[in-house]
Amino acid sequence: MNKADVTDMILEKKRATGITWGEIAEGIGMSDVFTTSACLGMNAFPREKADILARNLGLPQEAAVVLAEYPTKVFSQSVPTDPAIYRLYEIVGVYGDTIKELINEKAGNGIMSAIDFEMSVEKVPNPKGDRIELKISGKYLEYKSW
Amino acid sequence: MNKADVTDMILEKKRATGITWGEIAEGIGMSDVFTTSACLGMNAFPREKADILARNLGLPQEAAVVLAEYPTKVFSQSVPTDPAIYRLYEIVGVYGDTIKELINEKAGNGIMSAIDFEMSVEKVPNPKGDRIELKISGKYLEYKSW
Amino acid sequence: MNKADVTDMILEKKRATGITWGEIAEGIGMSDVFTTSACLGMNAFPREKADILARNLGLPQEAAVVLAEYPTKVFSQSVPTDPAIYRLYEIVGVYGDTIKELINEKAGNGIMSAIDFEMSVEKVPNPKGDRIELKISGKYLEYKSW
Amino acid sequence: MNKADVTDMILEKKRATGITWGEIAEGIGMSDVFTTSACLGMNAFPREKADILARNLGLPQEAAVVLAEYPTKVFSQSVPTDPAIYRLYEIVGVYGDTIKELINEKAGNGIMSAIDFEMSVEKVPNPKGDRIELKISGKYLEYKSW
Amino acid sequence: MNKADVTDMILEKKRATGITWGEIAEGIGMSDVFTTSACLGMNAFPREKADILARNLGLPQEAAVVLAEYPTKVFSQSVPTDPAIYRLYEIVGVYGDTIKELINEKAGNGIMSAIDFEMSVEKVPNPKGDRIELKISGKYLEYKSW
Amino acid sequence: MNKADVTDMILEKKRATGITWGEIAEGIGMSDVFTTSACLGMNAFPREKADILARNLGLPQEAAVVLAEYPTKVFSQSVPTDPAIYRLYEIVGVYGDTIKELINEKAGNGIMSAIDFEMSVEKVPNPKGDRIELKISGKYLEYKSW
Amino acid sequence: MNKADVTDMILEKKRATGITWGEIAEGIGMSDVFTTSACLGMNAFPREKADILARNLGLPQEAAVVLAEYPTKVFSQSVPTDPAIYRLYEIVGVYGDTIKELINEKAGNGIMSAIDFEMSVEKVPNPKGDRIELKISGKYLEYKSW
Amino acid sequence: MNKADVTDMILEKKRATGITWGEIAEGIGMSDVFTTSACLGMNAFPREKADILARNLGLPQEAAVVLAEYPTKVFSQSVPTDPAIYRLYEIVGVYGDTIKELINEKAGNGIMSAIDFEMSVEKVPNPKGDRIELKISGKYLEYKSW
Amino acid sequence: MNKADVTDMILEKKRATGITWGEIAEGIGMSDVFTTSACLGMNAFPREKADILARNLGLPQEAAVVLAEYPTKVFSQSVPTDPAIYRLYEIVGVYGDTIKELINEKAGNGIMSAIDFEMSVEKVPNPKGDRIELKISGKYLEYKSW
Amino acid sequence: MNKADVTDMILEKKRATGITWGEIAEGIGMSDVFTTSACLGMNAFPREKADILARNLGLPQEAAVVLAEYPTKVFSQSVPTDPAIYRLYEIVGVYGDTIKELINEKAGNGIMSAIDFEMSVEKVPNPKGDRIELKISGKYLEYKSW
Structure with a gap:
């Protein structure tokens, strides 16, 4: 069982029960973005979460082990084609x-971390x-510098 | 004179006078992000701006014409190398x-526009x-759908 | 069952029955272009369609669920080889x-949407x-601009 | 003098006089699409056009020769970055x-020509x-087949 | 059953019986080039052929249907490696x-079609x-032009 | 002076005098294909040719030396974009x-040479x-084999 | 059964019996380089070899047929990663x-063949x-030239 | 003055005087392969050579300094197009x-160095x-291993 | 059984028993870096190790044979995506x-070997x-040079 | 004047005076690695350094300004060719x-920073x-996680 297998199980549960990412996240007391990304295999949940x-989702115990493993983050480097991601x-x-x-200009010679992030x-309603x-x-x- | 020429002029002015992107933006009553991107040639200023x-920067009149032209947005599609952009x-x-x-999940079958955007x-100070x-x-x- | 599976079922039905894309589209009161693209997995049908x-095609109920799911649009970014698409x-x-x-020139600094589209x-008969x-x-x- | 040089001359004239692609096309009795594409070096004008x-634009005689030469059509095969073209x-x-x-389905085993094309x-006004x-x-x- | 499956059947028959492309072509009264390319899945045979x-080859009836289907022509765009094709x-x-x-020079501003082709x-014997x-x-x- | 320079000289002469590739080839008693390719820098003329x-074209003597030099054949390996070459x-x-x-099938386990070639x-007139x-x-x- | 299948059989035999490429080659009276390359599917053995x-290796008769078939030589065109091949x-x-x-300089305007090759x-012992x-x-x- | 400049000087001398790579190499008592590669900028000559x-070639003294500098070896990683190199x-x-x-098989778990190389x-005459x-x-x- | 199969076995054992790379390495008296890389299929263990x-891990005897085979080192040449490797x-x-x-500057015209390496x-604790x-x-x- | 210009000046000084990277670094009390990388335009010196x-090198004052500017780090993403870097x-x-x-294993679910680095x-002498x-x-x- 690997992260892709667990992602498939979760998507199956979502389709069968209609549970949303938001509800899954709420059930463990974490944000929906982090929860979704970790369910998709791109982050590791703390073990207790x-x-x-x-x-909550009725997954086997081994799934919890896998969800807590540190992932190797693999994403396609070709230009994305789905319009929402493009x-x-x-x-x-x-x-x-x-x-x-x-x-x-605002902070100096550095970067914004994508790790401590x-x-x-x-969605914000707007009349226009x-x-x-x-x-x-x-x-x-x-x-x-050194 | 094209957008790259005007970008060079503006960077020259910045280096010579120490004026910041924030001050340039304030001088025309626009945001610093839009102002910077348009100065770098990736957006068109409204003509009066x-x-x-x-x-404000002592640029020739032709530069204003160029800054208001509609750009062809060209960016490299290889993976970016500068760490801040990567x-x-x-x-x-x-x-x-x-x-x-x-x-x-939150809005439906659609995307976030990168045009009406x-x-x-x-920088947000933080003790950690x-x-x-x-x-x-x-x-x-x-x-x-149709 | 995913969109590729449903596409295969539809192509099977087409081959077996000789039904055309045009007839499939007519049967649900939508255009042939949209219908074909959604059958090929590139768009989502409204659920009732x-x-x-x-x-109409005698597909299992689950296929209807899948046809209404929002797709992730994936297409090859290498230059297409089939002459009709090239x-x-x-x-x-x-x-x-x-x-x-x-x-x-005709509309201003903007684009034609590929979403609201x-x-x-x-085929237009022509003696030449x-x-x-x-x-x-x-x-x-x-x-x-902002 | 090559096609790129003539394109630059025409863009210069457009900027200086404010003449539009539509007006240039009308002046020679051809469509605006073909006229624009040939001015940008992607097509050959009939010599008399x-x-x-x-x-009409006050270009040197040699420019007319160049505009009527058969182009080698070169375009970038990386995914286009300008949003309007993307x-x-x-x-x-x-x-x-x-x-x-x-x-x-509609015509048979063939393609739509991009040569006899x-x-x-x-722009079509629309209240929405x-x-x-x-x-x-x-x-x-x-x-x-043979 | 798809075109690749039928190609495999034909190659199997060729190996088993020793029949050549030339003989297969002769058997249907078409050229060896077209016949080979259609057997390899790159062209569609007229249905009766x-x-x-x-x-002639003892293939199932469904194979004839598949051989007459319009192919999507897919070929690798990397530089070919086999010396004969390179x-x-x-x-x-x-x-x-x-x-x-x-x-x-000989015909004008146009191309040689790869469709009507x-x-x-x-092999031409030659003492050298x-x-x-x-x-x-x-x-x-x-x-x-238009 | 290199092969690209000599190609430019020849194209200049062609434009100025209207001489065709066919006439240039005839003037040296070689084929038009070989002559054109060598004028474009992709082959070496025998020195006397x-x-x-x-x-014949009124080029400087050094041009003849360059035309007889062995070229390094460089061509783009991206998919060609000009329709005639594509x-x-x-x-x-x-x-x-x-x-x-x-x-x-016709000759054995070998290839067609692109060197001894x-x-x-x-253009072949045809009523259709x-x-x-x-x-x-x-x-x-x-x-x-060895 | 294809060339990859036969390669796997031969590697299996090598591992099981400890026979070397050199011994396999000697057994058929051919060079070790040609023998290895043909066993790896990159060349065709003469049928009797x-x-x-x-x-000699106890392979089924069909394997001999496959080893004598003309291969389509396919190799990766990305830069090789194994250090020995890089x-x-x-x-x-x-x-x-x-x-x-x-x-x-030594032979003239030509190349070294990779076909008649x-x-x-x-390994050459050397004290350093x-x-x-x-x-x-x-x-x-x-x-x-022609 | 860099290695490319010196290469140009040497090629100029070769064309003007007809001296061969073999003669240049002999003049310094080194092999023709190494001499050619170092003249083309891919290797460094020992300073005295x-x-x-x-x-010998009548180059300026600075050229000797440059020829002895350690090169950064840059070569194209696209598939080579010149037939001799391909x-x-x-x-x-x-x-x-x-x-x-x-x-x-002959030496063990290692590689052939491309540095100590x-x-x-x-050209070897052969009646065939x-x-x-x-x-x-x-x-x-x-x-x-460690 | 190939190196990928053995890697899977080892990862299975690690997950089941909680043994670390460090402990595996200690058990055979080799470094943790070399041990990990050889377990991942990128190096060959000496046979006795x-x-x-x-x-130690309870793997079948054939696994030991495979772990000692010389690997073909294959790694992706696209830019790595996992942040730790990027x-x-x-x-x-x-x-x-x-x-x-x-x-x-320090050693001369040469390189650091990636073979004899x-x-x-x-991890080094640090209060910051x-x-x-x-x-x-x-x-x-x-x-x-030669 | 940009970072590439200053790099050229420094290399010129190095060639003319024979000063080493080690001596340049020592002259400003920084490491040779950081000093070299900043001289090559890949890092920013603290202004006083x-x-x-x-x-020390007799560069114009503007060069110091440039050496202290924050660089945009650009490097080639094709596989490096120089053997030392490959x-x-x-x-x-x-x-x-x-x-x-x-x-x-040693630190947890994280990475080694390439920024705080x-x-x-x-060179370490060794008899072998x-x-x-x-x-x-x-x-x-x-x-x-959040």
């Missing part, structure tokens, strides 16, 4: 240099058309 | 499917180490 | 800049040789 | 197989938001 | 511009060493 | 395996539309 | 132009550290 | 695994057609 | 030229945040 | 998974052949 999640990629292409300039995704809002927060890491 | 910006790319790779899942970049926060807001667009 | 389609790709290569120039494909006509209509989206 | 265009590319990726299916681009409409017509070519 | 071929690819690389120059491959001769004939297609 | 060609590439993709099968390109004919002849080379 | 080899690739990269210069690989020696011999092929 | 070479690449593709097998290129012979010798390096 | 390891790749990109400069990985330390040692190999 | 370095890349390919396994390169030793130290960063 994995146990609760497995119990638009994110396009934003990095168009605004990447801008973000670097402003990190440099968190994110939220929300609802909007999707992403909030991303990563620790500022300064280059070392 | 371009005029003020050119006047980390953003990595986030799309690791969390892209998660974001799509949550847009689908805005973003901010801020300062953080960089990105906020991204794009209009929700639903797939049409 | 999926139910009728499944009934010619479309060649048209984007040869006329892409022209189309952008004319959208900019529809298309038709027709029949012609294929594609009509594409996408919502004009204007870049936001 | 090239002469009129050069006269959306066209995305449409070919998502709907390419659908278009092939429908050409096969014409296209239009129009204006739309861009592309119409493409290519000769149907049937595969030969 | 497919029926005869299936009968040499053909090398010829296109070395002589491609030359062929275009001479088509343009035929080819032969022959036998030679392979390819003859390729494609319809001249002229670019349309 | 290079001398006559340079004299169609040739498509033919190799679609018919490459077929040609190998037939060389193997010649080619012609002709003129055709382009390529004839290619390469020495058969058999694999050695 | 294939028969002896199959008998070093060979590196040598072609570093010394390729040098070898071409010296072939041109043979090679040996030997043993050395590996490759000897490669290919027929000189001169470019034809 | 560089001095003699510069004197054939070498093809040999690595076809025989790479064979060479590794035989190094392993030498090579020769010779002259042959090119490459001899390559590299130190055997065994993998370390 | 493989025997002990198999015994950071190493980034270091080679950022510091590669620096390391070459310093090897050249060893490495360690340690623990650190990971890699120590790499490879034999210096000097380029040969 | 840049001033001293510029003074061997490093090969080590990441061969040992990447091993290093990740051991970081995970330092490295040394030394000198060795190159790299020591790399990066801060351990743990993935955040």
Whole structure:
């Protein structure tokens, strides 16, 4: 049993029961973004969260072990084709240099960590058309010189 | 004179005078993210903003015309190498499917627009180490069926 | 059961019964382009249309659920090799800049949406040789500045 | 003097005089799509059209010769990055197989020519938001067997 | 049963019976090049030819249906590695511009069609060493202007 | 002065005098295909032919030396974009395996040489539309075993 | 049964019996390089050699047929990763132009054939550290002009 | 002045004086392969050899300094297009695994070094057609375990 | 049974028993880096070490044979995606030229071997945040001239 | 003046004066690795170090400003060709998974930072052949869950 197998089990449960990512996340007291990403195999749950999640969804005990394992994060490096994901990629292409300039201006010679990092995704109602809002927060890491 | 030429002029002015992206943006009453991206050639300023910006920085009148032209947005599609930009790319790779899942769950069969779109970049002080926060807001667009 | 499985079932039915894409589309009161693309797994049918389609073709109920699921659109990014599809790709290569120039000239600093979008494909008899006509209509989206 | 040089001259004239692609096309009695594409170096004008265009825009006689030369059509095969052109590319990726299916169903074992081919681009006003409409017509070519 | 399955059946028959491509082609009254390419899944046989071929080789009736289906032509776009095929690819690389120059000089602003097209491959005895001769004939297609 | 410089000189002469590739070839008593390819830098003229060609076109003596130098043949390995050349590439993709099968069947375990090789390109009038004919002849080379 | 299947059988036999490539080659009176390459599926044995080899190793008769079939040579075109093979690739990269210069200087405007070709690989003892020696011999092929 | 500049000087001298790589090598008492590769910028001459070479060819003193500098070896990683170099690449593709097998069998778990390495290129007359012979010798390096 | 099969067995044992790489290495008296890499299929254990390891972990005898076989080292050449591995790749990109400069300066015209090579990985406690330390040692190999 | 210009100046000074990277580093009291990488444009010197370095080498004052600017780190993502740098890349390919396994085992679910990072390169004399030793130290960063 590996992370892909457990992801399949969870998607099966979702389809069968209609439970949402939000409800799964609430059931373990974690954010929906982190919960979804760890269910998709891109993050590791703390062991006790994995146990609760497995119990809540009726997964076998071994699934909890797997959900708590440290993943090797593999993603395709070709340009993404699904439009929802491509638009994110396009934003990095168009605004990447801008973000670097402003990190440099506001914080110094460093980067925003993608490790000590968190994110939220929300729909915000708007009379001109609802909007999707992403909030991303990563620790500022300064280059070392020696 | 093209957008790359004007970008070079602006960077020259920044280095010579020490003016920041934040101050340039404030001078025209626009956000620092949009201002920086348009100065780097990735967006078009409204004509009257371009005029003020050119006047504020002492750029020739033709530069204002160029800053208001509609750009052809070109960015490299190889994986970015600069660490600050790579980390953003990595986030799309690791969390892209998660974001799509949550847009689908919260709003429906659609995407977050990268055209009707805005973003901010801020440093947030934190005793465990300062953080960089990105906020991204794009209009929700639903797939049409016909 | 996933979208690829349902596509195989539909192709099987087509071969066995001789039913055409046009007839399948007519049976659910939708266009042939949208119907074909959703049968091939690239779009999601509204649930009630999926139910009728499944009934019409004698597919199991689960197939209707799958046909209504939101797809992750995956297509090859290498240059297409089938001549019928390559010619479309060649048209984007040869006329892409022209189309952008004319959208900019006629509508402003924006794009044609590929989300709020529809298309038709027709054969038009012609004494010098029949012609294929594609009509594409996408919502004009204007870049936001902020 | 090559096609790129003449394109630069024409863009210079456009910027200096404010003449549009539509007006340039009207001046020679050809479509705006073909005219734009040939001015951008992707097609050859009939010699007499090239002469009129050069006269109308005040280009040197040699420019007319160049505009009538047969081009070698070169376009980038990496995925396009400008959002207006990317959306066209995305449409070919998502709907390419659908278009092939429908050409096969409606006309037979053949393709739509990209050589004996014409296209239009129009803005169509719409109370829910204006739309861009592309119409493409290519000769149907049937595969030969022997 | 798909085209790859039928190709495997035919290769099996060839190995078992020693029948050659030339004999298979003769049996249906078509050229050996077209027959081989359609047996390899790259072309569609006219239905009646497919029926005869299936009968001649003792293939099931369904194979005839498949041999007459319109193929999606898929070939690798990496540089070919087999020396016999690489040499053909090398010829296109070395002589491609030359062929275009001479088509343009002899026929005008157009191309040789790869759809309305035929080819032969022959061994020609020669005292200095036998030679392979390819003859390729494609319809001249002229670019349309409009 | 290198081969690219001499190619430019020859193209200049062609444009200025209207001389064709056919006439240039006739002037030195060689084929138009070989002559064009060597003028484009992809082959080396025998020294005495290079001398006559340079004299006929009024090129400097050094050009003859360069035309007789052994070239390093460089061609792009991305898929060609010009439609006239792409169609040739498509033919190799679609018919490459077929040609190998037939060389193997007719001559044995070997290849058609692209070194001891010649080619012609002709327009052949045809009431249903003129055709382009390529004839290619390469020495058969058999694999050695040892 | 295909060439990959036979390769697996031979490797199995090698592991089980400890027979070396050298001994297999000696058993059929051919070189170890050619024998190894044909066992790995990259060359075709003469039929009588294939028969002896199959008998010597206790392979089924069909394996001899397969070993004598003309292979389609497929190799990865990405840069090789195994260090032993990468070093060979590196040598072609570093010394390729040098070898071409010296072939041109010593023999004329031609190439070394990779078809009429043979090679040996030997370990040569040396007090400063043993050395590996490759000897490669290919027929000189001169470019034809016509 | 860099290595590319010095290579150009040497090629200029070669063309002007007709001196061969063999004669240049003889003049400094080194092999023609190493001499050619170092003149092409892929190796560093021992300083005293560089001095003699510069004197022999009438190059400026700075050229000797440059010829003795340690190069950064850069070569294209796309598949080579020149036929003479491609054939070498093809040999690595076809025989790479064979060479590794035989190094392993004859010497152990290691590789042939491309650093402590030498090579020769010779034409060998042969009544059936002259042959090119490459001899390559590299130190055997065994993998370390620890 | 191949190296991938044995790797799976070892990972199974690790998960079932909780044994660490460090303990496995200690059990055979080798370093943890080499042991891990050989268990992952990237190196060959000396035969007697493989025997002990198999015994310690309760693997079948054939596994020991496989662990001692010389591997073909295959790794992906696309940019690595897992953040832990990407950071190493980034270091080679950022510091590669620096390391070459310093090897050249400190040792001469040569390289650090990746064959006669060893490495360690340690966590070093640090009040400002623990650190990971890699120590790499490879034999210096000097380029040969001849 | 940009970082590439300053790198050229420094290399010029090195060649003219014979000063080594080690001496340049010593002159500003920093490590040779960091100093070399910052001189090659891949890192930013603290401003006061840049001033001293510029003074020591006789560079113009503007060079010090440039040396202290935050770089955009650009490196080629094709596989490196220079043997000294390729061997490093090969080590990441061969040992990447091993290093990740051991970081995970010794420190937890995290990575070694390439930002808060330092490295040394030394030659270590050894009677069996000198060795190159790299020591790399990066801060351990743990993935955040939320």
